Amino acid sequence: MYYGFGAYAVAMCQKYFGMTDIFLRFFIAVAAAGLLGFALGFILRRYREIFFAMLSLAFSMVLYGLLAKAEFLGSTDGMSISPSTILGYELGRFGLLYFICFFVICAIVFAQAYLRSSLGHLTTAISDNEIRVEYLGYSVEKAIHIKYVISACLAGGAGGLMAASLGQVDPDSMVLWSVSGELVFVTIMSGLGNILAPFMGAVLFEFIRTYAFELAPQAWQMIIGGTLLAIIFFSPGGLWSFFQKLNFLRKKNND
Amino acid sequence: MTEKFILKTTELQKSFSGIIAAEDINISVKEGEIIGIIGANGAGKTVFVNMITGYLKPSSGKIEFMGRDITGIKPREATHIGVCRSFQVSQVFMTMTVKENLMIAMSLAKKSGLELLLPLDDEKLSKECDKILDLYKIKNQSNLIVSTLSQGMRKLLDISMAVVGNPNVLLLDEPTSGVSVEEKFGIMDIVISALKKSGTTVLFVEHDMEIVERYVDRVIAFYQGQVICDAPPSKALKDKKVIKYVLGS
Ligand SMILES: Nc1ncnc2c1ncn2[C@@H]1O[C@H](COP(=O)(O)OP(=O)(O)O)[C@@H](O)[C@H]1O
Ligand SMILES: [Mg+2]
Numbered sequence: 001m002y003y004g005f006g007a008y009a010v011a012m013c014q015k016y017f018g019m020t021d022i023f024l025r026f027f028i029a030v031a032a033a034g035l036l037g038f039a040l041g042f043i044l045r046r047y048r049e050i051f052f053a054m055l056s057l058a059f060s061m062v063l064y065g066l067l068a069k070a071e072f073l074g075s076t077d078g079m080s081i082s083p084s085t086i087l088g089y090e091l092g093r094f095g096l097l098y099f100i101c102f103f104v105i106c107a108i109v110f111a112q113a114y115l116r117s118s119l120g121h122l123t124t125a126i127s128d129n130e131i132r133v134e135y136l137g138y139s140v141e142k143a144i145h146i147k148y149v150i151s152a153c154l155a156g157g158a159g160g161l162m163a164a165s166l167g168q169v170d171p172d173s174m175v176l177w178s179v180s181g182e183l184v185f186v187t188i189m190s191g192l193g194n195i196l197a198p199f200m201g202a203v204l205f206e207f208i209r210t211y212a213f214e215l216a217p218q219a220w221q222m223i224i225g226g227t228l229l230a231i232i233f234f235s236p237g238g239l240w241s242f243f244q245k246l247n248f249l250r251k252k253n254n255d
Numbered sequence: 256m257t258e259k260f261i262l263k264t265t266e267l268q269k270s271f272s273g274i275i276a277a278e279d280i281n282i283s284v285k286e287g288e289i290i291g292i293i294g295a296n297g298a299g300k301t302v303f304v305n306m307i308t309g310y311l312k313p314s315s316g317k318i319e320f321m322g323r324d325i326t327g328i329k330p331r332e333a334t335h336i337g338v339c340r341s342f343q344v345s346q347v348f349m350t351m352t353v354k355e356n357l358m359i360a361m362s363l364a365k366k367s368g369l370e371l372l373l374p375l376d377d378e379k380l381s382k383e384c385d386k387i388l389d390l391y392k393i394k395n396q397s398n399l400i401v402s403t404l405s406q407g408m409r410k411l412l413d414i415s416m417a418v419v420g421n422p423n424v425l426l427l428d429e430p431t432s433g434v435s436v437e438e439k440f441g442i443m444d445i446v447i448s449a450l451k452k453s454g455t456t457v458l459f460v461e462h463d464m465e466i467v468e469r470y471v472d473r474v475i476a477f478y479q480g481q482v483i484c485d486a487p488p489s490k491a492l493k494d495k496k497v498i499k500y501v502l503g504s
Contacts, residue, residue: 117372118358128351
């Protein structure tokens with residue numbers, strides 16, 4: 001949802017303010033998604049696990065419905081996004097690639113810093129024991145809310161960059177629940193061990209999807225579903241834990 | 256007012272849909288006192304600790320801390336004003352190491368706002384943590400995951416996490432339950448001597464009367480949600496009601 005919201009924020013700023021600067025696009029996408037996350041966070045932070053997931057899904061379906069109906073945003077056809085600029089100069093494909101890489105590196109550095117911080121460690125602490133966190137004097141809901149806004153910002157930034165690189169936003173490929181499903185797929189596939197894991201996972205996912213589509217245009221979802229099942233069976237911690245195990249075995253052999 | 260109390264409860268009462276778990280509790284605690292809370296299972300000891308530390312809201316009555324009404328505050332607010340606790344069943348972060356547990360406790364006690372975005376691994380805090388781990392004799396276990404520790408070690412960690420913020424009043428719910436007999440006195444020696452040094456007021460729930468006799472200045476006995484005796488240990492442990500309802504002989 002935040003991914004699509006970031007993308008649409010970019011589209012709207014182009015339509016109403018003629019904004020095409022890549023920096024502005026990125027920051028608008030981040031800020032818009034962050035604000036939405038901040039607002040919805042007040043409701044979501046009270047829920048956990050499946051309730052949290054279902055409520056998030058419900059919100060994203062509402063957003064999808066609104067965007068699909070909104071004629072000034074192109075309804076289900078969406079809108080096209082003109083090429084990005086920097087200081088008034090148009091960015092070519094490679095120029096855009098460099099900027100995207102730059103933003104991605106910023107995001108990695110930021111996420112890494114957050115995870116190393118006291119607040120970042122609270123994620124594990126909260127999933128271990130909420131009562132203890134409260135008794136240490138910190139509000140569990142507040143910690144969840146902060147993390148939620150940060151996640152929303154990251155997703156929004158990604159959506160903004162995706163809009164800029166595709167040159168197009170539309171509800172079906174950006175806000176529909178199946179898009180959220182893809183992101184969850186990538187997460188499960190890559191595992192939670194490391195920040196770099198989801199990047200590798202995302203690349204691998206695109207790879208599998210492209211080839212699955214070529215191999216079996218009618219049944220490519222089956223191949224993706226099969227991959228997911230295989231991962232859950234053979235490496236429940238995702239690919240990252242698989243690599244860790246390999247590493248562990250190699251070390252053992254060396255000893 | 257003739258005397259100043261750090262903690263005072265007035266007509267404290269708690270009922271759960273008709274069942275009365277605490278009734279008419281009037282207790283005044285002086286600063287620096289070490290108090291043993293005794294009573295059979297289900298007597299209402301944990302409910303009392305839970306009400307003071309904000310886990311349960313009293314049905315009626317009043318709790319004062321340093322003259323300020325703190326009835327029905329939230330657990331984290333209790334922590335902020337210096338009313339801290341440990342738990343009957345250790346509440347620690349099971350998937351983390353001992354050191355990480357204490358570092359989190361320490362950083363939440365010492366830092367606030369944006370400071371919390373600084374790395375958890377802070378040299379100054381790390382040294383302070385090591386000191387506490389040393390004091391509580393769990394330094395050798397620093398890098399072990401908590402779920403692999405013995406009950407006794409977890410209790411010590413639980414207590415050490417409660418003291419990092421230098422509380423004014425510390426409530427310990429059965430610090431020695433689930434701990435082997437050999438470990439018991441060791442733990443209490445460590446804990447009480449550390450807390451006496453810092454002048455912390457302590458109320459702890461205890462079933463072992465030897466420990467009660469050895470460490471406390473005063474005994475409060477609970478029976479069916481009521482205080483049946485409030486006296487120094489020498490007197491309390493000879494009280495008829497205490498013998499009948501608590502010691503059970
Ligand atoms: N959350 C609760 N809901 C209903 N009854 C409770 C709750 N907590 C405690 N009680 C009841 O209150 C009484 C006192 O319990 P407790 O304070 O835990 O006893 P103990 O002295 O062993 O610590 C018991 O009868 C218990 O069943
Ligand atoms: Mg109890």
